[in-house]
Amino acid sequence: MSHKSFVWMCLLPLAAVTAAFFVLPMAHLLVTGAEGPRGLPEYLAIIADPRYRATLLNTVLLAAATTVATLIAATITGLFLQRHRFPGRAVMIAILTFPLAFPGVVIGFMIILLAGRQGTIGDVSSRLLGDKIVFAYSIYGLFLGYLYFSIPRVILTIMAAAQKLDPSLEEAARSLGASPWAVLRDVVLPALAPALVASGAIAFATAMGAFGTAFTLATNIDVLPMLIYTEFTLAGNLATSAALSVGLGVMTWLILALARTFTGNSVAAAG
Amino acid sequence: MNMMTRHGAALKIENCGKTFADGTCALARATLDIGQSETLVLLGPSGCGKTTLLRIVAGLETPDGGGRVLFDGKDLTRQPIEKRNVGMVFQSYALFPNMSVAENIGYGLKLRGLPKAERAAQVAELVALTNLGGLEDRRIDQLSGGQRQRVALARAVAIRPSVLLLDEPLTALDAALRERLRGELNDLLRKLGITAIYVTHDQAEAMELGDRIVVMRKGAIAQIGTPREIYFTPANRFVAEFVGAANIVEAPIEGGELILPGGRVPVAGPATMSRAVAMVRPETIAIADAATTGLAGIVDGVRFAGDRQRIIVRDAASLPLAVDAPNTIKVRTGERVGLSIPPDAIRLLPDEG
Ligand SMILES: Nc1ncnc2c1ncn2[C@@H]1O[C@H](COP(=O)(O)OP(=O)(O)O)[C@@H](O)[C@H]1O
Ligand SMILES: [Mg+2]
Numbered sequence: 001m002s003h004k005s006f007v008w009m010c011l012l013p014l015a016a017v018t019a020a021f022f023v024l025p026m027a028h029l030l031v032t033g034a035e036g037p038r039g040l041p042e043y044l045a046i047i048a049d050p051r052y053r054a055t056l057l058n059t060v061l062l063a064a065a066t067t068v069a070t071l072i073a074a075t076i077t078g079l080f081l082q083r084h085r086f087p088g089r090a091v092m093i094a095i096l097t098f099p100l101a102f103p104g105v106v107i108g109f110m111i112i113l114l115a116g117r118q119g120t121i122g123d124v125s126s127r128l129l130g131d132k133i134v135f136a137y138s139i140y141g142l143f144l145g146y147l148y149f150s151i152p153r154v155i156l157t158i159m160a161a162a163q164k165l166d167p168s169l170e171e172a173a174r175s176l177g178a179s180p181w182a183v184l185r186d187v188v189l190p191a192l193a194p195a196l197v198a199s200g201a202i203a204f205a206t207a208m209g210a211f212g213t214a215f216t217l218a219t220n221i222d223v224l225p226m227l228i229y230t231e232f233t234l235a236g237n238l239a240t241s242a243a244l245s246v247g248l249g250v251m252t253w254l255i256l257a258l259a260r261t262f263t264g265n266s267v268a269a270a271g
Numbered sequence: 272m273n274m275m276t277r278h279g280a281a282l283k284i285e286n287c288g289k290t291f292a293d294g295t296c297a298l299a300r301a302t303l304d305i306g307q308s309e310t311l312v313l314l315g316p317s318g319c320g321k322t323t324l325l326r327i328v329a330g331l332e333t334p335d336g337g338g339r340v341l342f343d344g345k346d347l348t349r350q351p352i353e354k355r356n357v358g359m360v361f362q363s364y365a366l367f368p369n370m371s372v373a374e375n376i377g378y379g380l381k382l383r384g385l386p387k388a389e390r391a392a393q394v395a396e397l398v399a400l401t402n403l404g405g406l407e408d409r410r411i412d413q414l415s416g417g418q419r420q421r422v423a424l425a426r427a428v429a430i431r432p433s434v435l436l437l438d439e440p441l442t443a444l445d446a447a448l449r450e451r452l453r454g455e456l457n458d459l460l461r462k463l464g465i466t467a468i469y470v471t472h473d474q475a476e477a478m479e480l481g482d483r484i485v486v487m488r489k490g491a492i493a494q495i496g497t498p499r500e501i502y503f504t505p506a507n508r509f510v511a512e513f514v515g516a517a518n519i520v521e522a523p524i525e526g527g528e529l530i531l532p533g534g535r536v537p538v539a540g541p542a543t544m545s546r547a548v549a550m551v552r553p554e555t556i557a558i559a560d561a562a563t564t565g566l567a568g569i570v571d572g573v574r575f576a577g578d579r580q581r582i583i584v585r586d587a588a589s590l591p592l593a594v595d596a597p598n599t600i601k602v603r604t605g606e607r608v609g610l611s612i613p614p615d616a617i618r619l620l621p622d623e624g
Pocket of ligand 2: 321323
């Protein structure tokens, strides 16, 4: 057997798995989306229908806000934890990464405990301000839940990337007169860019498609996964839910590709 | 950049030691003066505290209490590195991978708010000075080791630092390139006339580059002197053996002569000593006819090195002697040869037991 045919042989199982678990169901989904009463234009409905459009926009905005907030919070925390040794550090890392194992339902439950009708924030605010603040069942509750979900993952990625940073790069910048802020801007963040893009992409995709948290908080939050769920189980509208699913996938993929090209230059250079 | 003038600050390192948080005493308290535009080399084996001392001058480490670092008489001990105006060249070069060659060189000028046009002019000057023409827009990962070294140097001198600090800048390069760049670096340091501290474990580098050399051992200064002083009059056995090759001979002195198993050799200095520790450099010993010299031995081996040959002679002293002879002399292993050593080539060292 030649070397080449051996490689091809090894690729066969990969091709089979790819076909069985990725290509076929996806193709089925694509076809189902076009098999409704409206036919192929079902896909256009995602954009044309004002309700769908609003939901899509809502979802993208929520995911984008989650990603940005997660990256900022996790970068600051991750860098700090990587660089400082203090008593309680290990405990703090453990607490911060504890939610990693939780499913969306548990996260949703925790948000209700925090900001729900009987939640901590409501209790404290009604006592201090005489006004009960409750936001668990809205898009803000969902935002908080996604933050809770994403921050641990991103912190771990940032800490791993920060550990690999050559400390003499920062020392060189400082010797040239760089303030701490300039060091962060010109040395640390460019070096972390690949990790930021990768973990940001995961945070974004998760926030676009997560369902459990939204479902736990309320059934009437306008995000795409909820819409797909209601179209599918309540309205029995198979074609629409398939078309919306494809739309969700394409949209997420497009935005991630866009982000990657924008940051591509700095990533390539820092790599 | 003004050529051939004196630049940089005069430095004073006063009573600076360093004990790290884990209890490692990396540097015993040391006091050093470095003149304006002088190149001072810190030389010593790995782990002897060279980098630690350099980092104290840079402001990357604080000396133990009581230690002070002065630039032109001004106490900068409490100032962080970004306020000290020092140019640093790291062993790894630490070039910014997200910037081009020109951006790397101009980074310090950019931080100082220099207008773009002026910055470009100064960068161009430095590019020419360091032979980097044509590479301005390259990314760092597209450069060879020697080119990286020169970018690191250009970036450090761009800010017209008070002192240039170089930490084993040539160690990462292969031997041939190292030798060539050593020459280039030497020319550049002379041309810039800047105060510099150069850390190395390579004695050849130290000899060529240093106005003065500080030989260090286990966190302490073993000797300070010009390359010639260090080489010809080492203060102790460690310096003698670390800098260049040395024969160390332990023998009594009687009647102004060193008494060796293979004969007697006149020495300058005390007429009688029960136990002397003497150093003789291999190139100061000449091979001669055994009948004409007071000292003789048996050739134990010949190592031809091209421009010269190293002859090992046994039975002359208690340990085999290394002799560097011209490559034209012919001796065979087992042959009996005479050795002639001028009295002033024998240096008596303190007896360290
Ligand atoms: N941050 C540190 N913490 C503890 N020990 C250190 C630290 N930095 C250096 N050392 C120790 O101090 C000694 C001198 O180190 P260094 O100055 O780097 O030596 P050199 O540059 O001469 O090789 C070594 O034994 C080293 O292990
Ligand atoms: Mg070192």
